Amino acid sequence: MSAAANSGEILQRGIAACPEAANGDILPPQIFASKSATKGGGELHIDANGHFMRRFRDVLFKMSREYSEVSPESDRVELAVDQDSLLHLTFLYEAYEANEIRAVLTDTWMLGQQVTPQTSFKV
Amino acid sequence: MTEYRLTKGRHYALTVMYIGGPKLNDEGHSKCSVFDLTFSIVHESQLVEEVKCAASDDVPSLSAALPKKITDRDLDSHGEYTFDKVVKLAYPHDFQHVEKTAATPRTRGSARDIARENIEIQLEKNFDISASIEHEYDQALFTLELAE
Numbered sequence: 001m002s003a004a005a006n007s008g009e010i011l012q013r014g015i016a017a018c019p020e021a022a023n024g025d026i027l028p029p030q031i032f033a034s035k036s037a038t039k040g041g042g043e044l045h046i047d048a049n050g051h052f053m054r055r056f057r058d059v060l061f062k063m064s065r066e067y068s069e070v071s072p073e074s075d076r077v078e079l080a081v082d083q084d085s086l087l088h089l090t091f092l093y094e095a096y097e098a099n100e101i102r103a104v105l106t107d108t109w110m111l112g113q114q115v116t117p118q119t120s121f122k123v
Numbered sequence: 124m125t126e127y128r129l130t131k132g133r134h135y136a137l138t139v140m141y142i143g144g145p146k147l148n149d150e151g152h153s154k155c156s157v158f159d160l161t162f163s164i165v166h167e168s169q170l171v172e173e174v175k176c177a178a179s180d181d182v183p184s185l186s187a188a189l190p191k192k193i194t195d196r197d198l199d200s201h202g203e204y205t206f207d208k209v210v211k212l213a214y215p216h217d218f219q220h221v222e223k224t225a226a227t228p229r230t231r232g233s234a235r236d237i238a239r240e241n242i243e244i245q246l247e248k249n250f251d252i253s254a255s256i257e258h259e260y261d262q263a264l265f266t267l268e269l270a271e
Contacts, residue, residue: 093156
């Protein structure tokens with residue numbers, strides 16, 4: 001994460017210039033494996049039935065002032081599971097020019113080894 | 124849509140990277156962009172349990188419910204034929220003829236399991252056809268494609 005994003009500057013700058021995102025969602029920093037694993041503060045977690053499903057709406061597409069594929073702005077969500085699980089991510093956004101959202105899942109207990117998706121396609 | 128398999132006890136980090144520069148409006152001013160993300164995690168054991176079809180279930184399976192042939196006699200007074208039913212994908216019956224395809228550029232780099240159902244259409248006049256599908260479970264698990 002860039003220093004500007006880490007400081008919250010990017011988010012504030014984005015929301016100030018983006019009325020759509022002002023009422024939008026922010027991606028959570030962590031999704032816990034169960035309610036018992038949370039810190040009791042209402043953090044997002046997989047429920048007792050083994051489900052977590054949430055549609056985050058109008059999330060700000062954090063744009064740098066300059067196009068960069070090397071060090072793009074990003075969000076990070078940590079997650080853990082206490083049973084073998086399937087994770088589905090579906091992004092919905094308006095494509096224009098070269099803008100793109102890339103999601104990378106890494107195993108933090110395997111030195112950040114990238115996890116290969118089972119399936120991935122764009123519509 | 125992207126699907127990952129998560130292993131029990133492991134910890135993961137999802138990094139969402141935003142590639143691109145500001146979008147400009149007609150006056151050259153930058154516009155902001157937002158997106159929606161549907162985030163779904165389900166325990167595999169729970170999914171298997173929930174999608175089991177009970178023997179007494181009266182919801183027809185996909186292959187049994189779809190018509191084998193549509194002719195002029197099946198059209199209503201407006202010249203239309205509509206198939207609108209809740210069906211299930213029943214294992215193993217509906218999976219007997221599933222074809223596994225390798226990842227290719229045409230499949231946008233992903234391997235897929237494809238179940239084909241053929242419907243013969245014999246109509247006197249030209250016709251339009253459209254189809255869509257809604258899913259009870261995660262919207263990303265299945266999709267539908269019409270091919271002539």
